[in-house]
Amino acid sequence: QSALTxxxxxxxxxxxxxxxxxxxxxxxxSGYDYVCWYQQHPxxxxxxxxxxxxxxxxxxxxxxxxxxxxxxxxxTISGLQAExxxxxxxxxxxxxxxxxxxxxxxxxxVL
Amino acid sequence: xxxxxESGGGLVQPAGSLRLSCAASGFTFRDHAMxxxxxxxxxxxxxxxxxxxxxxxxxxESVKGRFSIxxxxxxxxxxxxMDSLRAExxxxxxxxxxIKSNGWKIDYWGQGTLVTVSS
Numbered sequence: 350q351s352a353l354t355x356x357x358x359x360x361x362x363x364x365x366x367x368x369x370x371x372x373x374x375x376x377x378x379s380g381y382d383y384v385c386w387y388q389q390h391p392x393x394x395x396x397x398x399x400x401x402x403x404x405x406x407x408x409x410x411x412x413x414x415x416x417x418x419x420x421x422x423x424x425t426i427s428g429l430q431a432e433x434x435x436x437x438x439x440x441x442x443x444x445x446x447x448x449x450x451x452x453x454x455x456x457x458x459v460l
Numbered sequence: 461x462x463x464x465x466e467s468g469g470g471l472v473q474p475a476g477s478l479r480l481s482c483a484a485s486g487f488t489f490r491d492h493a494m495x496x497x498x499x500x501x502x503x504x505x506x507x508x509x510x511x512x513x514x515x516x517x518x519x520x521e522s523v524k525g526r527f528s529i530x531x532x533x534x535x536x537x538x539x540x541x542m543d544s545l546r547a548e549x550x551x552x553x554x555x556x557x558x559i560k561s562n563g564w565k566i567d568y569w570g571q572g573t574l575v576t577v578s579s
Contacts, residue, residue, distance in 0.1 A: 381563065382563075383562065383563030383564070383565060385565050385566070387505075387566075394554060394569040394570065394571050394572060395505065395554075395566075395569050396569075397565075397566065397567050397568075400559065400565050400567070401563070401565070406567065438504060438505050440505070440507075440565075440566075442562075442563040442564050442565070446521060447507060447520055447521070448507060448510055448518045448520075448564055449495070449497075449507040449510070449564050449566075450507070451497075451504060451505040451506065451507065452504070453504045454504040454505070
């Protein structure tokens with residue numbers, strides 16, 4: 350069982366917006382603003398999409414945004430495109446004995 | 461351009477050993493902490509180990525005493541010595557670069573090297 354809880358799957362139609370949640374504890378998500386989101390296409394390495402809860406690395410589309418409220422972080426993708434179909438993982442710094450914790454991953458399907 | 465190239469994976473019997481290496485380029489290696497993250501077949505990501513730029517090391521509980529992370533700043537290489545391997549260590553092992561700030565956040569990943577532990 351992963352330390353952070355994500356829904357197993359979400360789906361949306363092209364042009365729509367979707368939100369993926371990531372729930373943790375006071376030892377990770379709610380205690381620190383070090384939440385990251387990664388996109389992973391099949392057979393590929395993860396790609397950083399969001400860091401420090403809501404910051405986008407250079408080159409990442411502004412259709413991707415992040416936020417946090419209490420122990421739950423969220424990734425929102427607006428204007429869904431076919432290329433957004435992938436697995437998405439959240440991660441956080443943690444003080445519970447594991448330096449970094451990941452969510453179990455969410456499979457995004459673009460209908 | 462940041463590049464991380466892992467090598468050393470393969471098939472090994474339970475209780476055996478393997479040494480993974482990662483050749484880094486495109487950034488000032490000695491200034492960055494580095495990590496190993498693994499992904500079992502069809503499963504999610506799992507943090508394995510990290511090392512600061514000064515050599516302080518950290519491990520997930522399940523590999524403590526069996527795995528050892530190290531780095532050679534003069535060569536720009538990261539290593540993971542894996543001993544007493546178990547079937548549950550079977551995974552794709554990613555070498556990862558840590559952002560130069562607090563929080564151990566990973567910004568770049570290699571393509572991974574596959575470790576299979578089986579008799």
